[in-house]
Amino acid sequence: MAAETLMADRRQLAAAGSPVLQVQAVHKRFAAAGGEVEALRAVDLAVARGEFVCLIGASGCGKSTLLRLIGGFETPSEGQVLMDGRPVTGPGPERGMVFQDYGLFPWLSVRRNIEFGLVARGRPRAEVRTTAERFIEIIGLARFADAYPHQLSGGMKQRVAIARVLANDAAVVLMDEPFGALDAMTRERLQDELLSLWSSTGLTVLFVTHAIEEAILLADRIVVMSPGPGRITAEVPVRLARPRDVVSVPFNDLRRDLAALLHGPAP
Amino acid sequence: METRAGTPPGLLAAVFPAALLALWWGATRDAPDGLIPQPGQVLHEFLDLAGLLGNNDSFSGTLWANLLASSERVFGGFLLAAVVALPLGLLIGQVLLVRRMLDGTLQLLRPVPVTAWQPLFLILFGLGSHTALLLVTLGCFYPILLNTVFGVRNVEPRLFEAAAMLGVSRAAMFPKVVLPSALPGIFTGLRLGLGFAWVVIVVGEISGVSTGLGAMITDAREVSRTDVVIAGMVTIGLAGFLSDQAILLASRRLLRWSPQHGG
């Protein structure tokens, strides 16, 4: 099944024009105590513009490593990562990253955190202000615009972290288990908010999760990875209409298929 | 651990000094001319030192001039230390080459106490307020330097990544990320430094100067005026406390964002 869907998707991608992101024959090895760790082996991945892709896999299979390579925080040992056809050489504002631990600047208010990238890139003051205002409105934190990160809940912090990369014109948003530390209710709300942001913009999202349900709920396509060494073992398109019903039959079928891909088929 | 709610913190803070005072009072009650003066006598002397009683012994009314002289040395020495230690600390923290060059020397000199430097300073800079001021500078120097280096070296690595992906260049990392991150450490250093300055000043004024609270205490000891000695100690305590409060106020304003410092 995996091979067929892979083929189907290759065709789909070809039709959609050149992919915004390409990972080509990437290997990644880390020096570790007592030798080397092969974190990724021969990884190929293409992401189309506007696509929502979820990366899923067991702990240690290299999801974070792959995302960090795309983000430009790590360099591949072999192979290359292309963004809009050009090799990635380091982090950049066109590839916004949302960290699980938020990574907000504690000395800046919500507003200043959202303005940060625009200011760093020397955008005119008027643009900075109106853009920040717009995103504060979108994430519903107008009342907290002047609060500092330590005064916010985890969900609020993650909204700010998302807003600051979107305000900064990121074309691709890389999210590493962004909702993993949040309670279930907050997580569901943020999933909805993320989907509506994504569908109202031309955004491309690459989203790491280890929750199968989250992946099916969000993704156009789910990329399954396996450990030892980390590699892509399947790509599964999700052809369910949104909003998706988590208790529907096709949803559950997909859930079962993915569980089998991840843990081996059920007995 | 939080104490019971409802007890005003000011009241709580007053319990221990009040107990000490009572102990002192009780211990000296029957000996008005003993080696240790009574609290009332010290208060009386304090007022006389401040020139409020119109007495005319050799210490009457000298408190303000001495306090001013000490304050000048304390703040002068502190500022001098800050002016040198802050940029140096930023440099050592940020630039590997400078760290490799200076770290060994600084670590070797660090254990040498201010009192050990004093004879050398007296020879180098002579008797006078220069020496006292420079001793204060030395006393403030290490707390400010080490905490600044610590602040610069302990920036949360995630913040560099966040800044880089938002478009901050390598060159701009220092003002955009390092400096604000290091600010709490810098303030800790300044606070410790200024606290130390009030400790060192007494040492610095023991010999070679005729003004200052340290000189006043030394003079009083030589003529067995223990009441003046204790009044001088209280003055130093109060001055140190007030200058610490001033730094705290500044850090509360500047570090409002930090749960450990703000509010």
Ligand SMILES: Nc1ncnc2c1ncn2[C@@H]1O[C@H](COP(=O)(O)OP(=O)(O)OP(=O)(O)O)[C@@H](O)[C@H]1O
């Ligand atoms: N900086 C590093 N140095 C050495 N080894 C590393 C480094 N980063 C990752 N690894 C190793 O690479 C492998 C993949 O790690 P990675 O963090 O990418 O996994 P993951 O899929 O994100 O896991 P999780 O679901 O637990 O977050 C692991 O074996 C890990 O120990």
Ligand SMILES: [Mg+2]
């Ligand atoms: Mg991970």
